[in-house]
Amino acid sequence: MSIDRVESLVYGVEDLEACVRFLEDWGLEQVEAGFHGATFRTPENQHVVLLGVDDPALPPNLEEGPTVRETVWGVSDEAHLKAIVDELSSDRDVVEDGNGTFHSMDDAGLGIGFRLKDEFDVAGSEPVQNFKEHVPRLNARIDQIDRPRPMRIGHVVFNIPSTIRETAVSFYTERLGFRVTDAVTGMGDFMRPDGSTYHHVLFLAHRDRDGAPARIAFNHVAYEVRDFEEIVIGGKWMRDRGWDTSRSPGRHNLGSNLHWYFACPLGGEIEYFSDMDRMDDDWETRHWDEPPVVNFWKAEIVL
Ligand SMILES: [Fe+2]
Numbered sequence: 001m002s003i004d005r006v007e008s009l010v011y012g013v014e015d016l017e018a019c020v021r022f023l024e025d026w027g028l029e030q031v032e033a034g035f036h037g038a039t040f041r042t043p044e045n046q047h048v049v050l051l052g053v054d055d056p057a058l059p060p061n062l063e064e065g066p067t068v069r070e071t072v073w074g075v076s077d078e079a080h081l082k083a084i085v086d087e088l089s090s091d092r093d094v095v096e097d098g099n100g101t102f103h104s105m106d107d108a109g110l111g112i113g114f115r116l117k118d119e120f121d122v123a124g125s126e127p128v129q130n131f132k133e134h135v136p137r138l139n140a141r142i143d144q145i146d147r148p149r150p151m152r153i154g155h156v157v158f159n160i161p162s163t164i165r166e167t168a169v170s171f172y173t174e175r176l177g178f179r180v181t182d183a184v185t186g187m188g189d190f191m192r193p194d195g196s197t198y199h200h201v202l203f204l205a206h207r208d209r210d211g212a213p214a215r216i217a218f219n220h221v222a223y224e225v226r227d228f229e230e231i232v233i234g235g236k237w238m239r240d241r242g243w244d245t246s247r248s249p250g251r252h253n254l255g256s257n258l259h260w261y262f263a264c265p266l267g268g269e270i271e272y273f274s275d276m277d278r279m280d281d282d283w284e285t286r287h288w289d290e291p292p293v294v295n296f297w298k299a300e301i302v303l
Pocket residue numbers: 155157220221222271
């Protein structure tokens with residue numbers, strides 16, 4: 001019984017046409033289109049829902065402009081879904097929408113939802129790299145690609161004020177069973193739900209800005225691709241279509257993931273990533289009194 005992954009992200013957007021074009025370039029599949037919104041999905045069947053920023057169906061906006069308005073978590077089974085609903089109903093509204101999703105709020109005021117996970121099995125997408133006697137690709141050539149199709153939504157990141165750090169994080173750890181992989185004073189808490197081994201699936205960043213606590217805001221979403229080659233090909237594809245890099249390709253320290261970030265018309269940033277650290281139940285939370293270096297390396301030339 002577990003929360004396994006981000007099942008869908010619901011955005012309130014301003015320029016729907018630009019957002020649709022952006023997600024098509026990013027490599028997602030559009031499954032619905034309409035005057036009032038659009039829906040995309042990953043190969044593993046996580047949905048990205050776009051609605052107008054003023055759509056009354058959306059949770060309240062905690063910041064100006066386009067942004068993520070709700071993070072829906074995918075739950076492994078009915079019993080656990082019911083247990084979550086019962087737990088949260090003890091001190092807040094939890095509303096079912098008739099389509100199997102239960103909507104509520106976390107303790108920072110961010111919109112959250114829960115539904116049964118509906119994951120597609122995508123076989124044959126593993127990285128294959130020959131090195132010396134390690135030869136998984138014998139008598140076979142590389143399959144050349146023009147652009148990547150990001151496999152899955154890996155993680156989401158929100159900025160929160162440092163003043164509510166403990167309240168915001170303990171909601172996920174004590175009420176929903178998330179584990180903290182790295183707890184970094186002055187930076188944030190990297191968390192994974194109980195059904196995931198990824199270093200982080202949710203990161204609540206609490207960096208102060210100009211000496212003042214940060215405002216609540218969506219920071220970024222990250223999509224997993226096969227390897228660094230797909231990051232480079234995907235980033236080049238986006239740049240060639242006029243989208244702007246926001247953080248150069250590199251490798252993070254905490255999480256170890258390779259990355260390339262873009263500014264995103266849906267709000268916040270968006271990241272291609274691969275090769276993230278994975279943790280099982282043997283991992284003990286690392287506590288940092290001050291933030292370590294963010295990147296092991298970064299290719300400054302691309303900006
Ligand atoms: Fe990230």
